Amino acid sequence: MIVWGAKGEVANLGPQASRHCPTCEKERPFHVILQYTVRHIWYVFKWVTGKQYVLLCDVCQRGNKLDPKLVESRLTKPPIPFATRWGWAFLAGMVAIAAVFGVLDDSIRSTSREAYLAAPRKGDRYVVNVASLLKTPQSKYMYGVLRVRAVNAGSVEFDAPSIFYAGPTGPTKDIRDEKLDAPGYFSPAPISLSRDEIARIHKEHAIHSIERGAQASLAAAP
Numbered sequence: 001m002i003v004w005g006a007k008g009e010v011a012n013l014g015p016q017a018s019r020h021c022p023t024c025e026k027e028r029p030f031h032v033i034l035q036y037t038v039r040h041i042w043y044v045f046k047w048v049t050g051k052q053y054v055l056l057c058d059v060c061q062r063g064n065k066l067d068p069k070l071v072e073s074r075l076t077k078p079p080i081p082f083a084t085r086w087g088w089a090f091l092a093g094m095v096a097i098a099a100v101f102g103v104l105d106d107s108i109r110s111t112s113r114e115a116y117l118a119a120p121r122k123g124d125r126y127v128v129n130v131a132s133l134l135k136t137p138q139s140k141y142m143y144g145v146l147r148v149r150a151v152n153a154g155s156v157e158f159d160a161p162s163i164f165y166a167g168p169t170g171p172t173k174d175i176r177d178e179k180l181d182a183p184g185y186f187s188p189a190p191i192s193l194s195r196d197e198i199a200r201i202h203k204e205h206a207i208h209s210i211e212r213g214a215q216a217s218l219a220a221a222p
Helices: 068-073 082-118 169-176 195-203 214-220
Strands: 004-021 026-041 045-057 063-066 125-129 143-151 155-159 191-194 207-211
Touching: 004 045, 026 063, 026 082, 045 068, 045 082, 063 068, 082 195, 082 207, 125 169, 143 169, 155 195, 169 207, 191 195, 195 207
Parallel strands: none
Antiparallel strands: 004 026, 026 045, 045 063, 125 143, 125 207, 143 155, 155 191
16 A cells, blocks of 8 residues: 655744845744655655745744745755655665666566577476466456476476466465465366467467476486
8 A cells, every 4th residue: 555645844944134024014033944845655655846935034933035046055054854855765776776677677577598408307386377378268367377387399298277366376376385285276187288388378378487396406406
């Protein structure tokens, strides 16, 4: 859940020389006041909007707007706290970092997928939108795990899933949590896919990822 909001803030920048107040019709002390709005996401990532400087009478609280550039040129330091002015930059940085890691993850997964498709091994786990293999799927998205049982010259035999998800996160988590060996996770009857059929669903982006299984890793060990 995203928590966001806005709050008005006021900063007193100090007294000015006394002058005639048109409202009070007397000589009065004045202060320079900064009024601004702080907007935030999760109370941490902040940015400033609606900044305005005014010269106010201390008695009647009436006054005139001031030129922001002129006022700020005379200030020794910014009147708004750093975290308030630049909190948004931290959020932008986090988004940028997440995007970079996402691109790297996609690149690594794509490289692994291509290598494993070229040389499948027993125990490999394919996270696939199985709907692409069905003539009349119950849903457009039916992600599940296909586990390699045997590799033949022109085809690959898989354990077929009996559990499906609307996206790849579910089956990927099942692999991480080692749920694949639970009774009933796979259907009793395996399926066999030709290399051409595997190439087709790969071209259609139905294969989300391929993970090298423990059996394959043991078989590859010297």
